[in-house]
Amino acid sequence: MRGRLTHETIHLLERFNKAAKRQVHSLQEFFVLGGKSIGFAFSRPFYGGDLVQQMEAIGVQSLSIVLLTGFFTGMVLALQASVQLKTFGATMLIGRFVSASMIRELGPLLAGLMVAGRVGSGIAAQLGSMRVTEQIDALNTLGTDPIRKLVTPRVLATLIMLPTLTVINDFAGILGGSVIAWAYVKIPVALYWRTVWEQIAAGGFIFRYIPNDFVHGLVKPFVFGGIIAVVACNFGLKTSGGTEGVGVATTRTVVTSSILILMTDYFITQLLLAFLGS
């Protein structure tokens, strides 16, 4: 009995060992892919045309979804703030509330999650389809490095476009808040925008002119963009099992990148608060 138990324990440990090794290997592949894709941005050949194409696909085509998300989120924030602040007689501070929430947290987070859903899934499906129809192998046989040709433009485009989309999302959110503040709470538009700026100024400045809120709001989408693009490319390139595999890669991309975005958001916030103060 004891011997059998030992054997089972060893078997269990071996399985655990294999699973752990697989996970570590996956993690390693993820970082290697990310490193290579960035490294290829500084050497030739560089596919500039593909970068512009991806910036259009990732950024411009995500504009409407980000505008809508931001605008309605800002409206909801203003509405909820008006109810809560009314009890203190402080409805004039709606602008500060919306601004702080949108620029520091909700703007980057929502833009990241929306882009993970729209762009991440698209990248994984596209590269996955290319993998299962042997187009990735075809690139290899034609003497092209698929990472340089496919991954680098997508990673760079996401790194550039997600912060841009976040700024637009922030603005749309604050605008949505101003509509509610003016139409529902009857706060003058000028007062609303003045409180928005007061909130930004209250957060402090780095290098004298750059508001800390903007640093919070732009560092996060930059990191989220890298996560989305590398996760999507990684799962896309590793797709196997035909069309079903493409579906699996797409789902895994959205789930993994969403979870990673939410997790890293916490750690980035901690770090930024530690370095920049409140």
Add this chain to the structure above:
Amino acid sequence: MSDRPDDRSDERRSHEPAPAREGTGFPVRRGADRERVRAAIRTELEGDEEALSQAETREYHAGDPSHHRVIALQNVHLAFDEPILEDVSFAAVEGETIVVAGESGTGKSTILKLLLRLLVPDRGNVYIDDEEITQLNFPDALKVRQKMGMVFQGAALFDSMTVFENIAYPLREHTALTEAEIEERVHEKLSFVDLDPDRVIDQLPSELSGGMRKRVGIARGMANNPEIMLYDEPTSGLDPLTTATITHLIIKLQRELGVTSIVVSHDIRSAFKMASKIAVLANRKIAFFGSPEELSGSDDKYLRDFLGGY
């Protein structure tokens, strides 16, 4: 040369079918049987003028020792979770067409991936143009791949690009040709594969039939004028007429351009028409390597079953 795989094939560069292949255990029929087999092959090729010309070309190459080995696999072993290939060796001299045949899942396509260095063997060597490629780094492997054109089973055309852009892709990547020269080359290659350039050039792969996609795949593979062409199941899933067209194209490439080809296929009829030599994979090993005549003449039960009375 002695360190190259299967040096015995030098001895086989003659019009006469080789004696029983040493070490394989698959003896070849002799005498009257041999004549019968030859007659059967001639009958099969009768009425197929191009194939006959190719057969002559094949004999020319088989007897010409001046041609060097373009492709060679030497004692290659490969395993993933299970063994895939064991002690696989064969070589192709310049201008030869080697057909790698075998049942599904025997590792035929894996051989192409080894030649392209998309895979690296666990043991053994792979030579392209006398260069050992298993130890090459990734950028050097990309350079070696430029010597080869690959035609995939499903054509693997880039579905977001037009036919023109697909064929122009390797030219834009690796040559300094002007756009006018590229356009001329694309037209030339499309005409070679019997497609009307003006009709198909702006079409997307999704707008083409299976046979047309295969032909565009061949045109893209040969765009850079490679010295080696690799085909993965070029005739699978095609109707008999399109199969004959693709087979003729492969023969035409070898005959007119002297391209060395490795064709992975289980289409025995086409294999006999185009092959200088046939390698049969069975149980992870080369069960037979020799001329189509030798294969037809084999007494081995497995080979006879595999040929299905062909």
